[in-house]
Each structure stands twice: as C-alpha cells, then as structure tokens.
Amino acid sequence: MDNKKKPEVWLRGPLDGIPPLLQPVAHALxxxxxxxxxxxxxxxxxxxxxxxxxxxxxxxxxxxxxxVLDRLFTYARGxxxxxxxxxYLANEGKGSVELDVLLENFxxxxxxxxxxxxxxxxxxxxxxxxxxxxxxxxxxxxxxxxAAEHTMRHTGQLLVTxxxxxxxx
Numbered sequence: 001m002d003n004k005k006k007p008e009v010w011l012r013g014p015l016d017g018i019p020p021l022l023q024p025v026a027h028a029l030x031x032x033x034x035x036x037x038x039x040x041x042x043x044x045x046x047x048x049x050x051x052x053x054x055x056x057x058x059x060x061x062x063x064x065x066x067x068v069l070d071r072l073f074t075y076a077r078g079x080x081x082x083x084x085x086x087x088y089l090a091n092e093g094k095g096s097v098e099l100d101v102l103l104e105n106f107x108x109x110x111x112x113x114x115x116x117x118x119x120x121x122x123x124x125x126x127x128x129x130x131x132x133x134x135x136x137x138x139x140x141x142x143x144x145x146x147a148a149e150h151t152m153r154h155t156g157q158l159l160v161t162x163x164x165x166x167x168x169x
Contacts, residue, residue, distance in 0.1 A: 008027075010028075028148035029113055032065070040099060043162060055157075063093065125139065
C-alpha cells in the first residue's frame with residue numbers, strides 16, 4: 001500500500017515500545033519522515049540549495065531537521081552539545097551536500113529519536129533540563145514535544161518550498 005492510501009501515522013495505532021505519553025511525539029516524527037521521503041522522491045538535485053524569494057532552501061530544511069532533532073534529544077537526555085553538534089549547527093544551510101545524504105542523515109536521526117523515546121521512562125518526563133549555553137529550563141517532555149512540533153513546522157515549510165521550486169514559479 002503506498003503512503004497516499006495509508007491513514008496518517010497517528011491513526012494507525014500505538015507504536016510498539018513507545019511509552020503512551022510519548023506516542024504523539026513518535027507519531028509526528030514518523031509522519032514527517034514519511035512525508036519528507038515521499039516529497040523528495042525525484043526532486044531535482046540542482047534545486048536543492050535554491051532559496052526562492054529569499055526563503056530557506058530545501059537543503060537547509062533537511063539539514064536543520066536532522067540537527068534540531070539531535071540537539072533537542074541531547075538536551076532531553078541531560079547532555080550538553082558537543083563541538084561536532086555546534087559545528088553542524090553553524091554549517092546548516094551552507095553546503096552542497098547531496099540529497100540522498102541529507103535524507104539518509106534525517107532518517108537515521110529519526111531512528112535515533114524513536115529509540116530514545118522507547119527508552120524514556122515516563123517518570124522522568126517532568127524533570128528539568130537546561131537548554132543551550134544559558135541553560136534555559138525546560139522539561140524532558142517539553143523538549144521532546146518541541147522537537148516533534150519543530151519537525152512538523154519545517155516539514156510544512158519544506159513542502160511549500162519544494163512545490164514552489166518544482167512549479168518553476
């Protein structure tokens with residue numbers, strides 16, 4: 001059955017191994033992955049870094065989606081960003097990374113996030129975690145929900161940008 005005929009991920013039922021309170025986060029990440037992979041099928045490589053009307057390029061969105069999931073889930077674990085993560089952040093949108101590599105990196109990062117969701121004890125969801133250099137307080141669930149929301153926001157932006165570029169407008 002192709003994705004167009006499947007119900008949205010959240011309507012397919014609970015995902016095995018994901019705690020009940022984290023199901024919506026997992027559903028959103030899985031939905032984004034399906035939509036992005038379908039959207040980018042046969043996308044012209046030459047348009048990947050185009051910025052129509054000054055908007056972010058499709059390549060930026062794909063890099064950012066990967067990076068933000070990595071960063072937010074690091075904070076949710078109580079970790080600090082590494083030099084590699086900071087370098088990745090500084091280079092989002094700068095580059096000529098190929099589409100297949102961007103998609104592979106995004107898909108891997110979603111898998112890592114889903115694994116972390118499956119290993120998260122619901123009793124820890126209200127624990128406070130520091131975000132960024134300023135250590136702005138958030139909760140584990142706040143970080144995970146924001147990761148899902150932010151992912152879907154950029155998925156929508158990517159969809160519009162890709163359709164715009166493919167239409168030649």
